[in-house]
Amino acid sequence: MAYYKTQNLIEDLVAERIVPGVNYAIIQKKHVLTATIGFSSILPKVSQLSPFFLYDLASLTKVLGTTNVFLQLYEQDRINFNEPLQEFIPDFGSSKVRLFHLLTHTSGIRGWIPNRDALSADQLLAALVDLPVTDEFEHRVRYADTNFILLGLVLEKIFHLPVQQVITNQILMPLRKNGLSSLTFSPDPHKCVPTAYGANGQIIQGVVHDPKARVLKEHCGSAGLFGNLEDLIAIGKSYLGLNDLLPIQQATLAALFSSKTPRRLASRSWGWDLRWDPYDQHPLLFHTGFTGTFLLFDRMHQTGLIVLTNRIHPSGHNQVFLTMRSRIIEQFLQENKN
Numbered sequence: 642m643a644y645y646k647t648q649n650l651i652e653d654l655v656a657e658r659i660v661p662g663v664n665y666a667i668i669q670k671k672h673v674l675t676a677t678i679g680f681s682s683i684l685p686k687v688s689q690l691s692p693f694f695l696y697d698l699a700s701l702t703k704v705l706g707t708t709n710v711f712l713q714l715y716e717q718d719r720i721n722f723n724e725p726l727q728e729f730i731p732d733f734g735s736s737k738v739r740l741f742h743l744l745t746h747t748s749g750i751r752g753w754i755p756n757r758d759a760l761s762a763d764q765l766l767a768a769l770v771d772l773p774v775t776d777e778f779e780h781r782v783r784y785a786d787t788n789f790i791l792l793g794l795v796l797e798k799i800f801h802l803p804v805q806q807v808i809t810n811q812i813l814m815p816l817r818k819n820g821l822s823s824l825t826f827s828p829d830p831h832k833c834v835p836t837a838y839g840a841n842g843q844i845i846q847g848v849v850h851d852p853k854a855r856v857l858k859e860h861c862g863s864a865g866l867f868g869n870l871e872d873l874i875a876i877g878k879s880y881l882g883l884n885d886l887l888p889i890q891q892a893t894l895a896a897l898f899s900s901k902t903p904r905r906l907a908s909r910s911w912g913w914d915l916r917w918d919p920y921d922q923h924p925l926l927f928h929t930g931f932t933g934t935f936l937l938f939d940r941m942h943q944t945g946l947i948v949l950t951n952r953i954h955p956s957g958h959n960q961v962f963l964t965m966r967s968r969i970i971e972q973f974l975q976e977n978k979n
Contacts, residue, residue: 644669647973648676650965651948655679659961660933660950662690662834664870667973668877668945675870682835684955685844695823695833695867696949697850699930702866703789705824705876706808708912710796711744712889713811719799722911729795735774740795742779743788744911745902749778750787758852765856766794782907784914786853786863793862803859808866815888821876823869826859833867834949836932837957850932850953864930870949873936877945880926880938898924898940919974927970933962937970939977946973 644667654660655678662679677692698705714720722741726733742748752772754760760768769787777783793804800807805826813824830847839845847867849855854864879887880894887894900908900915908915908924916927916937929935933952938945948969952962 644674644973644976647946647969647976648674650969650972652676652678654950654962654965659959659965660952661954662950664690664692664694664696664949666870666874666877666945666947668874668881668883668943668947670883670943673874675874677870681951682844682954684838690834693823693832693869693871695825695828695847695869696934696951697833697836697930697932698866698868698934699849699851699864699932700786701928701930701934701936702808702862702864704912704926704928704936705868706812706866707789707792707796707804707862708744709887709889710807710811711740711792712893712911714799716890716893726791726795729798730770730791732770733791734771737778738774740792741901741911743792745909746782746784746788747779747902747906747909748788749775749780749783750791751775751777751783751785758856760856762857762860765853766790766860770794779903780906782902782909786851789863789912790853790857790861793860796862797860804862805859805865808862812888816872816876816886819875819886821872821886823867823872825867826865828867834951835954836951837953838955844955870947873947873949877936877938877947881940881943881945883943895940897926900924916970916974918977920978925974929966933959935966935970937973942977944977946970 667674681688681690726738754768796804796807833847835844835846836850849865851864854861878884897910914927916925923941926938933950952959
């Protein structure tokens, strides 16, 4: 392992009090370096951090859950991503948006939803379905939860089950049979790292932080998954071609490591963002979660970086973390030589 500067930057997150604590892993083929540093919480009391604690993975749900179900359907020739969204959600107002637009965040769907956090689940879903397709359609990559909430509704139409139950059946249950038991939408709060304080002044622990996901509950395909470092390492090795634990073919996973957007747009794969090796420009899979989680996988070198923090504890405001995250990613790419 030669990622010393990357390790130092990650550990600076705790040393400089940017986050209470961090669990992280650096994968280098068959070798894995892991570390647990700092605290689980600092308010209402300081509590020790465990390497086995579960984190609110936030938007990592999009790629570890929802995207992977779509990849299974693709392998089974049940969909090809060119299907119009209206085929599954007839009430949606545009016939030009297709599944691949949602998977790559090029749908152009956006708009303000008045009193969003006060709406019921049914009202919120109706408002999301009613959002307009703007002139950003196919002209701009704009990352948005809306795309994956709508994709979750598509899965509900296909499987006739709530999307989180679909993800549990199709992805999480096969993983559990292989010993990966932490990934869940219904965690034990006592085993979870707390996030921010809620509007009622109570700490959010073992409950999804994202307000849309709290309203939509099992019908949310954009957030809600919890998991620990050990299981994310095992899953990461699947993306790197080091094991077959994910119930998806290796050829399908390998195909993720390429851009699915036109060259004039920012590069994205199905679900995933992409980063590029600074030496030969081969692509790496990348994704973040609002709560302070991020993943970076390089299949060519069979290396990866997994960082789990609760960067929104206790206040919910932590822009310094975002700057540091960029520095960590840049440093990892610099040290990531085969």
